[in-house]
Amino acid sequence: MHDPQSPERGPAPYLEVVGDPHPDPAAVVLVAHGGRSHSRDTGARRRLAYWRVVPFARQVERGGRAHRSEAGVGVAVHLLRYRYRGWNGAAMDAYRDASWAVAEIARRHPGRPVALLGHSMGGRAVLRAAGGRGVLAVCALAPWLEGDPVEQLAGCSVLIAHGDRERMTDPAASFDYAVRARRVTDRVARFEVHGDGHAMLRRAADWSSLVRRFVLGELGVEPLDGSITKAMQEPAPGGLRTPLTGAGR
Numbered sequence: 619m620h621d622p623q624s625p626e627r628g629p630a631p632y633l634e635v636v637g638d639p640h641p642d643p644a645a646v647v648l649v650a651h652g653g654r655s656h657s658r659d660t661g662a663r664r665r666l667a668y669w670r671v672v673p674f675a676r677q678v679e680r681g682g683r684a685h686r687s688e689a690g691v692g693v694a695v696h697l698l699r700y701r702y703r704g705w706n707g708a709a710m711d712a713y714r715d716a717s718w719a720v721a722e723i724a725r726r727h728p729g730r731p732v733a734l735l736g737h738s739m740g741g742r743a744v745l746r747a748a749g750g751r752g753v754l755a756v757c758a759l760a761p762w763l764e765g766d767p768v769e770q771l772a773g774c775s776v777l778i779a780h781g782d783r784e785r786m787t788d789p790a791a792s793f794d795y796a797v798r799a800r801r802v803t804d805r806v807a808r809f810e811v812h813g814d815g816h817a818m819l820r821r822a823a824d825w826s827s828l829v830r831r832f833v834l835g836e837l838g839v840e841p842l843d844g845s846i847t848k849a850m851q852e853p854a855p856g857g858l859r860t861p862l863t864g865a866g867r
Contacts, residue, residue, distance in 0.1 A: 652738030
């Protein structure tokens, strides 16, 4: 593990264990929170962006706790702690940290399937890092996107969700991204969360249900979800503008 406060080398990214530790897991999930376009502040734990994704991380870990495979037991969930709070232009610091995290997970747990989950800037970071070893699924919530590449998504399942009351990131950009993503993988779905915005608070249970069903389904913990599979199979734009129904439906 990198030292998060090494004065000689400056800040370093590290992986925070969420829920129960799983030293020999059947699968692994990496969770990345949001940030800012430009900031060299450290990604402090007290910030709201961090706490927005903690419930998703805890839910996935609990849902996969009893999962067994020939590789191991449980789903290990790690929350990425960035070096810096910002994306920082061409430096793409959040992406570099996510790429490091995927490689570190592959080193610690070789051969395990990996799912990536990110919100806002974290969504952008994990989508970019999807070409890393072992990654089979990526879930991006209200991702901040600006014409980002899609070639790294080949062979991955991709789920994007965006609220229609969004004020921080651009739903049109995530739709364009999903259209382009379908050129490299046939497993892409995008859901529209009517009545909610960037904070994901008004329909928190619905966001959480979607994340759990997608991540645990793709990792083989649960059966693949029928509504997500249907959206992936539906031609654009339908499957990329699917209204998210209430939790449990």
